[in-house]
Amino acid sequence: MPANLSRLCFIFNPISGTNRRFDLRGLLHRQLGKQYALSYEIRPTEYAGHAEELARTAAAEGFGIVVAVGGDGTVNEVGRGLLGTGAAMAVLPRGSGNGLARHLGIPMDAAAAVSLLRRPRVLPIDVGRLNGRPFFCTAGLGFDAHVSRCFAEAGTRGLATYVRVALREYGRYRPTPVTIELGGQQLQSDCYMLAFANAAQYGNNAYIAPLADIRDGLLDLCLIDHMPLSRAIRVAYGLAAGSLPSSGAVVYHTARTVRVTAPHPLGFHLDGDFAGEAREIQVELEPLALPVVVGTAFR
Numbered sequence: 001m002p003a004n005l006s007r008l009c010f011i012f013n014p015i016s017g018t019n020r021r022f023d024l025r026g027l028l029h030r031q032l033g034k035q036y037a038l039s040y041e042i043r044p045t046e047y048a049g050h051a052e053e054l055a056r057t058a059a060a061e062g063f064g065i066v067v068a069v070g071g072d073g074t075v076n077e078v079g080r081g082l083l084g085t086g087a088a089m090a091v092l093p094r095g096s097g098n099g100l101a102r103h104l105g106i107p108m109d110a111a112a113a114v115s116l117l118r119r120p121r122v123l124p125i126d127v128g129r130l131n132g133r134p135f136f137c138t139a140g141l142g143f144d145a146h147v148s149r150c151f152a153e154a155g156t157r158g159l160a161t162y163v164r165v166a167l168r169e170y171g172r173y174r175p176t177p178v179t180i181e182l183g184g185q186q187l188q189s190d191c192y193m194l195a196f197a198n199a200a201q202y203g204n205n206a207y208i209a210p211l212a213d214i215r216d217g218l219l220d221l222c223l224i225d226h227m228p229l230s231r232a233i234r235v236a237y238g239l240a241a242g243s244l245p246s247s248g249a250v251v252y253h254t255a256r257t258v259r260v261t262a263p264h265p266l267g268f269h270l271d272g273d274f275a276g277e278a279r280e281i282q283v284e285l286e287p288l289a290l291p292v293v294v295g296t297a298f299r
């Protein structure tokens with residue numbers, strides 16, 4: 001368990017989300033006043049990747065809770081910095097998708113999310129690794145990774161940009177043949193996309209694996225081999241309605257470890273951010289490896 005849950009460090013990504021006017025200091029002053037016997041500091045990020053260093057330093061300084069103030073990219077960096085330190089991660093959702101926060105039952109309202117920190121409920125969650133690199137919510141190959149790369153190059157952020165990029169790329173993207181090894185079996189398939197879900201959703205309540213349990217020691221794999229228009233419509237509906245497993249449009253597996261090989265390098269994303277390309281991809285799950293603050297209704 002974390003050493004000192006009354007010392008909080010807020011790591012604030014000023015470019016997350018689309019609303020730039022956010023008075024974090026005022027919010028914390030109102031929500032975590034003197035009567036709660038808490039101490040806190042705010043440390044803004046100055047560049048991409050900085051949150052990981054800031055989180056590791058904060059844990060070493062004895063902060064028991066390190067709060068990622070941002071979206072899933074910031075959460076990924078803070079989580080990476082905290083692995084193995086014993087400090088717990090909390091999330092103050094400020095991104096455009098906020099997949100992990102939503103899965104953990106953290107309120108999207110900033111004041112309500114901060115109020116959870118007065119008496120935090122801390123539980124450990126599983127952590128995924130793709131070629132050794134951690135992810136906490138989802139990782140993926142194929143179309144969703146391709147869209148995350150195009151999104152990063154789009155110049156603007158937010159859900160509207162994401163949907164515009166996804167619709168444009170849908171007509172262009174082609175599947176790749178892959179070999180998937182899991183649970184002692186070897187599958188040959190085309191891969192339009194393959195998602196590795198630790199949490200149930202990508203963000204924005206788009207449920208890629210609604211049955212995923214972030215504490216069960218298993219990844220939920222969601223494979224789509226081809227995406228004709230009729231299937232794309234069923235997938236889009238299933239994502240929004242949380243009914244993808246019964247749509248007949250996708251195939252699910254569960255596994256602790258998965259190996260994917262492709263004839264040419266395949267792009268991959270980690271928690272929604274494009275993260276590279278590889279021909280051989282090894283995905284593993286480390287059970288209950290990171291303590292996190294969860295919402296009151298989280299089970």
Ligand SMILES: Nc1ncnc2c1ncn2[C@@H]1O[C@H](COP(=O)(O)OP(=O)(O)OP(=O)(O)O)[C@@H](O)[C@H]1O
Pocket residue numbers: 013014015016017018045046047048049050070071072073074075077094095096097098099157158203272273
């Ligand atoms: N000071 C900074 N300047 C530039 N980039 C930064 C800075 N701090 C963090 N970043 C980068 O900003 C990126 C986006 O952050 P984040 O994912 O938190 O927001 P988002 O994309 O709006 O949210 P979501 O992932 O929920 O859609 C991250 O990849 C992170 O590395």
